[in-house]
Amino acid sequence: MSDPVVELRNxxxxxxxxxxxxxxxxxVSLKVMPGEFISVVGPSGSGKSTLLSIIGCLAxxxxxxxxxxxxxxxxMSEGELSDIRCLKIGFVFQFFNLxxxxxxxxxxxxxxxxxxxxxxxxxxxRALELLDLVGLLDRANHRPSEMSGGQQQRVxxxxxxxxxxxxxxxxxxxxxxDSKTGAEVISLxxxxxxxxxxxxxxxxxxxxxxxxxxxxxxMVDGRLYEDPNEIPMFKxxxxxxxxxxxxxxxxxxxxxLLSQLQAVKGGKGGVKELRDTVLRVRMGVRRIxxxxxxx
Numbered sequence: 001m002s003d004p005v006v007e008l009r010n011x012x013x014x015x016x017x018x019x020x021x022x023x024x025x026x027x028v029s030l031k032v033m034p035g036e037f038i039s040v041v042g043p044s045g046s047g048k049s050t051l052l053s054i055i056g057c058l059a060x061x062x063x064x065x066x067x068x069x070x071x072x073x074x075x076m077s078e079g080e081l082s083d084i085r086c087l088k089i090g091f092v093f094q095f096f097n098l099x100x101x102x103x104x105x106x107x108x109x110x111x112x113x114x115x116x117x118x119x120x121x122x123x124x125x126r127a128l129e130l131l132d133l134v135g136l137l138d139r140a141n142h143r144p145s146e147m148s149g150g151q152q153q154r155v156x157x158x159x160x161x162x163x164x165x166x167x168x169x170x171x172x173x174x175x176x177x178d179s180k181t182g183a184e185v186i187s188l189x190x191x192x193x194x195x196x197x198x199x200x201x202x203x204x205x206x207x208x209x210x211x212x213x214x215x216x217x218x219m220v221d222g223r224l225y226e227d228p229n230e231i232p233m234f235k236x237x238x239x240x241x242x243x244x245x246x247x248x249x250x251x252x253x254x255x256x257l258l259s260q261l262q263a264v265k266g267g268k269g270g271v272k273e274l275r276d277t278v279l280r281v282r283m284g285v286r287r288i289x290x291x292x293x294x295x
Contacts, residue, residue, distance in 0.1 A: 005069030005167050005199045006032040007057055011064030013050050013222075016177060024050040025061070026222035032201065034166070035195045039202045039210040042219030048203045050169060051219060055201065056089055056169050057081040069166055086115050090160030090198075092170040096152040098144040105140040105154045111162040128276050130158035134188060150181035156186060161198070170202045174209055 013025040024047045032038060042048050053059040054066060057073055065074045073084055085091075098107045108127040110119050118126065131137050134154040144152050153173060160168050169191070174182030186202075186209055193200050202213060210216045218225040225231050 007067040009065040011061045014062045028224045035197045037200050037213050038215045039213040040217045041210045046219040047222040048219045053205050057084050076158040089166040090165040092160050094171045094172040094175040096156045108159045115163050134158045153185050167199045169255050
């Protein structure tokens with residue numbers, strides 16, 4: 001069985017500001033297997049971007065271990081982490097982060113230049129192949145200012161794939177696009193995931209984007225959840241709804257008991273009927289007391 005592409009073991013990240021501390025990640029554990037297409041959703045300040053920075057080797061955890069492709073990177077030097085980022089991980093950002101003075105082709109070539117593993121012609125062929133893959137071969141010689149937002153993001157995706165990484169991290173990749181263009185970008189990522197088998201982790205606050213992925217993780221107050229029902233605020237909400245439903249049912253039972261008590265008070269029916277009614281009322285009262293203990 002292959003190693004996880006990403007493995008976090010009890011990772012915490014604490015930022016210190018003067019005498020105060022902010023726990024951005026709180027004992028997060030995670031395994032991401034090859035070929036997965038995952039989204040991480042959560043409100044602003046929940047720790048999503050910090051999580052991506054830790055996975056992307058852009059930040060170090062305060063505690064815990066981080067493994068990329070089965071290799072523990074927690075204690076690596078900055079130079080070693082730079083190599084991991086360059087060769088193992090591709091990044092896609094909300095604001096594209098293309099070099100404005102370079103053409104689309106040159107932007108895609110840039111990570112390959114840093115890696116230093118291919119000749120000039122090999123880099124050119126690889127960049128053209130990737131631009132063709134994202135449907136922008138005819139924009140190879142255009143600069144970012146000559147392209148739409150959606151086209152720039154496609155170039156950014158091609159750039160992320162330049163060094164053939166095993167993992168692509170996308171931080172709000174549709175956040176600077178209209179809904180139609182954003183949907184097209186996510187469709188492209190889905191297609192690339194299927195065709196190349198590369199692992200995608202997408203951080204987003206857009207539930208429409210999250211629903212397009214095959215697994216959704218939930219980030220709340222620095223903690224990561226696979227099941228939304230385990231999130232404390234959801235559990236509290238569900239518990240409150242259950243109590244409201246129970247109270248509604250009890251109101252109906254009380255009304256029925258009151259009507260039975262009225263029958264006893266009015267002396268309607270024979271002695272046996274009255275005795276049976278009193279017994280039912282007593283049992284009903286005990287049942288209500290037990291159910292009230294559940295609230």
